[in-house]
Amino acid sequence: MSPATPHPRHKSALWYNLRQFIFVNLAIALSIQVVFCFSCFFSWEGITSMIPDFLFSFFVSSALSWGGSRVENFLDPRVSWVYSPAKRLVLTVSLYMAYSFEVSFAIVLGYHLVLDGFSSGEIPWRVLLGFTKNPLGISLVFMAIFTTRSWLMEWRKSAIEAEQLRSEKLASQYQSLKDQLNPHFLFNSLNALSNLVYEDADRSAAFIQKLSEIYRYVLEVHQDELVGLDRELDFAGNFLELQKIRFEDNLSFSVKVSDTKNWFLPPLSLQLLLENAIKHNIASQENPLFIQIIQQGEELLVANTFQPKTSQNEPSTGVGLENILSRYRILSDRIPEIVQTENEFLVRLPLLNLSK
Secondary structure, eight states: OOOOOOHHHHHHHHHHHHHHHHHHHHHOOOHHHHOOOGGGSSHHHHHHHHHHHHHHHHHHHHHHHHHHHHHHHTTTTTSOOTTOOHHHHHHHHHHHHHHHHHHHHHHHHHHHHHOOOOOTTOOOOOOOHHHHHHHHHHHHHHHHHHHHHHHHHHHHHEEEEEOOHHHHHHHHHHHHHHHHHHHHHHHHHHHHHHHHHTTOOHHHOOOHHHHHHHHHHHHHTOOSSSSHHHHHHHHHHHHHHHHHHGGGGGGEEEEEEOOOOTTEEEETTTHHHHHHHHHBBBOOOSSSSEEEEETTTTEEEEEEEEOOOEEEEEEEEOHHHHHHHHHHHHSSSOEEEEEESOOOEEEEOOOOTTTT
């Protein structure tokens, strides 16, 4: 097939559009005849008598609709309805009405030249100008249709593009927040291990073994936006067991969750809360640290005894509650609630249901 030869699919589409164009304008011409001479349809003589007017209406409708689409196609890439609506409206009206007047007058002139046989010196120009009123009235209807269609299509395109940009921005922000979690977890775990290795070699070995198991989960969920509540609770249990190796009886915890089905959380949300509780609170024989995870309806409560350290011996990465809050803001209109009392620090995590 040579480059100049249209593809069969393109020819099929052109033929379909042409048939649709002809059919629509025939329907418009027929509608005009119904409005102006409804009684003509009740006799053969009436039908034959309106054939010239029907053809006239068809040619006017075809010319005006074609011109409207050309004006629309010409202005669309040049003047935006969204950014320059007044300028676009003025140009649309000016170009289309100028085109409509010239074409309408040309069709009226040709129609009467054929039917009445005027010579060049006998053409009643003022009368013919008066006959252009009906075609110009039709052109106003076409202009309203094309203007509305063009504005709606550009508005829809602009809205879709804005939503795509918003989605891409949110996805980028969320990915950036998730990218904080992996090095954060590894940094804090290795920092805890460095303190433990000088105290007890056996406990250090157990810590490393447990750490390798739960770090696998961190890698698995690193790319996920949400994870099931059951998986997050399993990970939280493993993480707390890991910390028990380090703190022994100085740390205790309780998990009371009755319904995990169809509930989801941003990945590693529990780990961040548990890690903050351990990092910022005293856990000693005199003041053991107690952590609770409790489900209440559509919320997961993570609470710990509030006994803050007077000084921080462990360096911080600056990742924690703000990371969780930021991810919830992107994923949902429900935001975690933080409650601090004299004896307790509590975070209410909304449970997310994908079916809602």
